[in-house]
Amino acid sequence: xxxxxxxxxxxxxxxxxxxxxxxxxxxxxxxxxxxxxxxxxxxxxxxxxxxxxxxxxxxxxxxxxxxxxxxxxxxxxxxxxxxxxxxxxxxxxxxxxxxxxxxxxxxxxxxxxxxxxxxxxxxxxxxxxxxxxxxxxxxxxxxxxxxxxxxxxxxxxxxxxxxxxxxxxxxxxxxxxxxxxxxxxxxxxxxxxxxxxxxxxxxxxxxxxxxxxxxxxxxxxxxxxxxxxxxxxxxxxxxxxxxxxxxxxxxxxxxxxxxxxxxxxxxxxxxxxxxxxxxxxxxxxxxxxxxxxxxxxxxxxxxxxxxxxxxxxxxxxxxxxxxxxxxxxxxxxxxxxxxxxxxxxxxxxxxxxxxxxxxxxxxxxxxxxxxxxxxxxxxxxxxxxxxxxxxxxxxxxxxxxxxxxxxxxxxxxxxxxxxxxxxxxxxxxxxxxxxxxxxxxxxxxxxxxxxxxxxxxxxxxxxxxx
Numbered sequence: 001x002x003x004x005x006x007x008x009x010x011x012x013x014x015x016x017x018x019x020x021x022x023x024x025x026x027x028x029x030x031x032x033x034x035x036x037x038x039x040x041x042x043x044x045x046x047x048x049x050x051x052x053x054x055x056x057x058x059x060x061x062x063x064x065x066x067x068x069x070x071x072x073x074x075x076x077x078x079x080x081x082x083x084x085x086x087x088x089x090x091x092x093x094x095x096x097x098x099x100x101x102x103x104x105x106x107x108x109x110x111x112x113x114x115x116x117x118x119x120x121x122x123x124x125x126x127x128x129x130x131x132x133x134x135x136x137x138x139x140x141x142x143x144x145x146x147x148x149x150x151x152x153x154x155x156x157x158x159x160x161x162x163x164x165x166x167x168x169x170x171x172x173x174x175x176x177x178x179x180x181x182x183x184x185x186x187x188x189x190x191x192x193x194x195x196x197x198x199x200x201x202x203x204x205x206x207x208x209x210x211x212x213x214x215x216x217x218x219x220x221x222x223x224x225x226x227x228x229x230x231x232x233x234x235x236x237x238x239x240x241x242x243x244x245x246x247x248x249x250x251x252x253x254x255x256x257x258x259x260x261x262x263x264x265x266x267x268x269x270x271x272x273x274x275x276x277x278x279x280x281x282x283x284x285x286x287x288x289x290x291x292x293x294x295x296x297x298x299x300x301x302x303x304x305x306x307x308x309x310x311x312x313x314x315x316x317x318x319x320x321x322x323x324x325x326x327x328x329x330x331x332x333x334x335x336x337x338x339x340x341x342x343x344x345x346x347x348x349x350x351x352x353x354x355x356x357x358x359x360x361x362x363x364x365x366x367x368x369x370x371x372x373x374x375x376x377x378x379x380x381x382x383x384x385x386x387x388x389x390x391x392x393x394x395x396x397x398x399x400x401x402x403x404x405x406x407x408x409x410x411x412x413x414x415x416x417x418x419x420x421x422x423x424x425x426x427x428x429x430x431x432x433x434x435x436x437x438x439x440x441x442x443x444x445x446x447x448x449x450x451x452x453x454x455x456x457x458x459x460x461x462x463x464x465x466x
Contacts (some may be wrong), residue, residue: 034272035246036076038300040116041091041103045071045123045296048180049093051273053086054104060248060376063268063275064183066089069175072124074298076274078245080107086272098178109153118334120173126347128337131168144316147174147339149308149328150233150394157407157415159440160392163237167306167330172337177348181294184279185252185374187262201418202411202437205458206426211433212370213442217419218408220393221361225398226322230364231257232320232396232405233284233310234372236389240265240303244383245273250374251382255307255391257367259283261325261351263307265299269382276300278338280327284354289352295338303333310394311363314340320399321358324350367393369410369442370423371433379428383446390441393417412440424460435460 043049045067067073072089080087089105106112128147135143135151139222143151148168152160201217220229236255248270256262266277279294299305307329311321326341327350340348357363369391373381392415396405408417422442425432432455434447449455449462457465 005433033270034078034082036078036243037104037113037243038074038106038115039077039105039112040072040074040114041105041112042071043067043073043091043093043103044095045069046096046180047073047093047185049091051071051075051089051105051173051275052092053272054088054090061270061272063270063273065176065275066181066277066294066298067093067116068298069125069296070119072116072117074275074300076243077105077107077112078272078283079113089273095383118336120335123173125173125175125425128172128174128339128417130171130207135165135168141315141317143168144341147337148310149330149339149341150235150310150318152235152392152394153407157388157392157409159234160407163306163390164235166304167337170332170335172330172335174347175295175297175336175338176346177293177340178296178339179293180298181279184264184266184277184281184292184294185250186290186292187252187259187281187283187372200414202420202422204422204424204458204460207423208426209373210370210421210423211372211425211435211444212368212389213391213410213435213437214366214421214423215393215408215410215417215419216366217417218393219365223385225360227397228361229344229395229397230320230361231367231393232318232364232400233257233308233394234367234391235306235308235393236369237306238265238389240276240299241267241384241387242301242306243267243269245269245271245274247380248376249380249382250376251384252370252372252374253387254370254372255309255368255389256416257309257311257325257369258363258365259368260363260394261309261327262368263309263327263329265305267382268386272379278305278329280329280340282325282351284357293340293348295348297331297336297338299331299334302333306330306332312341314343314350316350318394318396318400320364320396322399323353323354323355323358326350364396367391371444373427381429381431381446385441386445388438388441388443392440409440410442411437415440422460424457425455426457442449
């Protein structure tokens with residue numbers, strides 16, 4: 001029998017061994033224990049910045065940060081809790097006058113992680129008031145003119161209507177585009193071809209770079225443009241996901257029409273820092289032109305984002321042959337709106353289409369709900385929590401200015417689109433995005449196959465190794 005002293009020494013030795021084992025394990029797998037927390041630095045509101053570990057300007061370890069309208073640069077960072085952790089960052093900023101300044105960011109300081117909610121009182125942003133009374137008493141044109149976007153039909157598409165109503169029922173600050181923002185990713189498959197018409201209503205197709213859902217079954221080209229049935233508008237809602245430190249990776253989460261224009265939530269991560277953003281982009285195949293625009297605002301994890309795109313005229317009214325593209329993004333949580341639906345807007349003008357786009361059957365042939373890989377190192381996805389995007393489209397006859405259309409969605413009973421493509425993840429990676437259709441939505445979940453399984457891109461899931 002051991003003496004009491006021997007037993008105590010034995011327990012102490014075991015405890016030391018366990019602690020050392022945990023430290024070694026943590027050092028070997030820092031991403032398991034590291035967590036992002038909201039961080040920020042006060043900088044001039046017109047600043048464009050690059051954030052990187054102090055003394056390390058490797059572009060692969062850097063991310064671009066824009067100062068928000070209220071004069072704060074917001075990002076995510078990891079507190080230094082492990083040996084060899086990054087303790088200080090450098091934020092290299094250039095303002096509109098081309099003056100540069102570097103800000104030292106101390107990740108050991110509580111001040112760096114102090115809560116700094118977006119403060120619109122420090123801006124000159126205009127306010128769009130909350131919509132009051134019965135929203136159905138207004139015409140669609142009146143709602144668009146007042147800044148409330150397209151109202152979904154409350155009978156045909158009640159879920160989309162409730163989401164629209166939630167965004168319209170709160171006062172929001174109207175964000176402005178800033179043409180000095182230049183670091184947005186360009187879609188890797190800017191000209192997605194029209195798909196063949198498979199027999200089944202839901203068709204899986206392996207895809208590199210793009211994952212998600214494409215609706216295309218409602219398009220019907222007829223003899224004249226007045227008879228052709230098209231997707232005139234598309235809308236989506238999502239919750240900004242939680243990010244986890246991991247690979248150097250970038251992704252965009254977006255809703256678009258015809259792969260001609262897209263409204264986008266940006267995601268960028270490294271092992272130490274991460275960031276979100278919003279922007280939109282449009283392509284003009286006839287002139288080879290690609291245009292992107294962004295705004296000085298940073299969404300946060302957990303924010304509810306509402307997105308709309310539609311073909312419009314110069315006033316923003318739904319019109320497939322109106323010659324313009326309109327977008328409207330609302331961060332319902334932070335009460336901000338980026339409304340780009342008037343040709344003459346000084347805050348965010350709608351984008352003018354090339355005349356070669358107009359004509360029978362040239363527009364409105366599909367709508368997309370996508371997460372895209374924009375990483376410098378192909379195949380890597382940021383590590384994010386599951387993303388569910390609810391989405392639907394307004395199917396119109398002719399130019400959509402007369403009479404009502406109908407709404408279609410993903411896997412939603414009688415409202416289901418007759419043809420849906422699931423673009424399954426075919427990236428060269430050991431972690432993939434598993435995609436499923438939900439009730440009126442598409443869901444992405446990061447997954448890694450077990451040692452006895454492998455990824456099958458044709459199925460979009462892990463299957464047993466043979």
